[in-house]
Structures are given as C-alpha cells and as structure tokens.
Amino acid sequence: MTFLSLDGVDGAGKSTQIRLLVDWLTRQGRDVVSCRDPGGTPTGDEIRRLLLDPEMRISLRSEMLLYMASRAQLVTEVIQPALDRGSVVVCDRYLLSTLVYQGHAGGLDVEDIRAVGAFATTGLMPDWTGVIDLAPETAAQRRDAPADRIEQRDRSYHEKVRRGFQAEVEQHADRMSLFDGRQAAEEIHQAIIVEVQRVLDRTRRP
Numbered sequence: 001m002t003f004l005s006l007d008g009v010d011g012a013g014k015s016t017q018i019r020l021l022v023d024w025l026t027r028q029g030r031d032v033v034s035c036r037d038p039g040g041t042p043t044g045d046e047i048r049r050l051l052l053d054p055e056m057r058i059s060l061r062s063e064m065l066l067y068m069a070s071r072a073q074l075v076t077e078v079i080q081p082a083l084d085r086g087s088v089v090v091c092d093r094y095l096l097s098t099l100v101y102q103g104h105a106g107g108l109d110v111e112d113i114r115a116v117g118a119f120a121t122t123g124l125m126p127d128w129t130g131v132i133d134l135a136p137e138t139a140a141q142r143r144d145a146p147a148d149r150i151e152q153r154d155r156s157y158h159e160k161v162r163r164g165f166q167a168e169v170e171q172h173a174d175r176m177s178l179f180d181g182r183q184a185a186e187e188i189h190q191a192i193i194v195e196v197q198r199v200l201d202r203t204r205r206p
C-alpha cells in the first residue's frame with residue numbers, strides 16, 4: 001500500500017540504504033517487499049543481464065524500451081500484487097532512472113520517456129523517492145566489481161546523470177528528497193527514515 005524507491009548514481013549507496021530501510025520497516029511491524037529495477041522477475045533478470053553486458057550493442061531507444069519492459073514485468077508480477085496485499089514495497093531504482101540515464105544524460109526526450117513510462121507501469125508511481133547524491137568519481141572509487149555496460153560510459157555521461165537526478169528532485173520536491181551520499185551510511189539512514197515516517201503517516205495501514 002506504500003511504494004518507496006531509492007535512486008542515484010551508480011555506487012551511491014542505494015543497496016546499503018535499502019537493506020537498512022527494509023530492516024527498519026520490518027522492525028516497525030510492516031510487511032515489506034524489496035525489489036530491484038531492472039530485474040526482480042525471471043524475465044526482468046534476463047533483460048538486466050542483456051542491458052548490463054558490456055559486449056552487447058544496444059541502441060539508445062532499444063535500451064530505454066528494455067528498461068521499460070523489465071519494469072512492466074516487475075509491476076505486474078511483484079509490485080502491484082504486493083501493494084494489493086497491503087505490503088510496503090521498497091524498490092532499488094524505478095522510472096526516475098530511465099528519465100535520468102536515457103533522458104537527461106542519454107539525450108532522449110524526457111517527456112517522451114514519461115509517456116512510455118506511464119504505459120509500461122500502468123501509471124504506478126512511487127509515493128516517495130529518495131535520491132542519494134554523490135560525485136560519480138567518489139562513487140566509482142567505492143566500486144569493487146568490474147564496470148558494467150552503463151558504468152563504462154565516460155565521466156561526462158555520469159556527471160549528466162548526477163545533474164539529472166538533482167534537477168528531477170528539485171522539480172518534484174513534493175514526492176522526492178535528496179540525501180548527501182558523503183555522509184556515513186547510518187546518518188543517511190536516519191535522514192531517510194524521517195522522510196519515510198512522514199509518508200507512512202499519510203498512507204493508511206491495512
């Protein structure tokens with residue numbers, strides 16, 4: 001019944017914060033479903049593998065549509081059923097990432113992506129999105145795995161990704177918040193739960 005997502009540049013600390021948030025929500029007695037986008041379903045996991053494979057040649061429009069296809073499957077199979085059961089859903093990335101990576105940074109029209117996104121998700125949008133802001137160089141230094149197809153893009157692309165997230169949060173401050181990824185993980189977590197508590201207070205408990 002409450003849909004939350006976390007987003008940000010690669011390596012900003014999303015998975016770390018999702019783990020902390022899911023533990024906190026569970027301790028609050030909430031039924032929580034966590035998922036990741038792209039992926040989170042057998043079909044989505046296959047699409048994710050293609051999208052992140054550095055050997056794959058994928059045009060920008062195909063790339064955008066593949067992210068949408070994975071998300072459409074995730075909404076149908078996981079997110080909407082969980083919300084219908086009264087669970088809190090916490091998703092690692094969502095449509096905002098497509099607006100930013102394929103739109104602001106990639107160059108596709110952001111409003112076109114919103115329209116395709118509305119179709120793919122049946123209009124289902126998070127009640128709230130937290131974005132962890134961090135310089136891409138700092139985030140890349142934290143990475144311990146080889147760079148995937150998107151992470152391999154140049155510095156200017158990842159700078160545009162960061163600025164795209166900042167711009168989207170500024171434009172949608174009613175449903176998005178920006179967090180300083182340079183802070184310690186526990187500090188960021190405390191700031192996130194203040195915002196999440198507000199969202200929970202205005203969404204009905206089953």
Ligand SMILES: Nc1ncnc2c1ncn2[C@@H]1O[C@H](COP(=O)(O)OP(=O)(O)OP(=O)(O)O)[C@@H](O)[C@H]1O
Nearest residue numbers: 009010011012013014015016017142181183184185
């Ligand atoms: N606030 C923090 N300060 C310093 N290091 C952190 C912080 N948060 C996470 N890390 C570390 O940075 C690395 C990346 O964190 P994490 O996997 O949570 O990021 P992510 O945004 O989910 O990455 P990806 O985009 O690659 O999925 C990990 O080694 C993690 O332990």
Ligand SMILES: Cc1cn([C@H]2C[C@H](O)[C@@H](COP(=O)(O)O)O2)c(=O)[nH]c1=O
Nearest residue numbers: 010037038067093094097098101150151
């Ligand atoms: C949802 C979404 C993601 N991306 C990019 C962002 C990352 O580089 C990868 C996903 O990897 P992660 O480990 O799950 O962060 O894909 C994108 O370009 N567009 C999107 O819509």
